[in-house]
Amino acid sequence: MKFLVDEEYGYRHWVWETGKSRKEMVAWWSSLETVDPFFFNPASSLPFGKIYPLPEDCQDIPEVLGYFHLHEDYDSFMKIEGENYYHKGHKPL
Secondary structure, eight states: OEEEEEETTTTEEEEEEOOOOHHHHHHHHHTOSOSGGGSSOHHHHOOSSEEEEOOTTOOSOOOOSEEEEESOTTTOEEEETTEEEOOTTOOOO
8 A cells, every 4th residue: 555644744745655455554553552663754664665755845646545644642543545543552632
């Protein structure tokens, strides 16, 4: 699956080509205790696939099948086809 990654409310945007299926992504995301390792520089910390930055104007976004908001444990989520998924360590405010 390919995802648009929104880092910290639009600070930076990335495209992540995971090489994983939806089922694999949901299982991986759902088992995470925290998203802290991925905050600030997901390009060097996401554990698989390829990730590349989008230009600041976010023009020419490639077609993706999912979306990630990566920030902190209380607000990070993954969305696929309109369905939100939260990691194991999600702690809503």
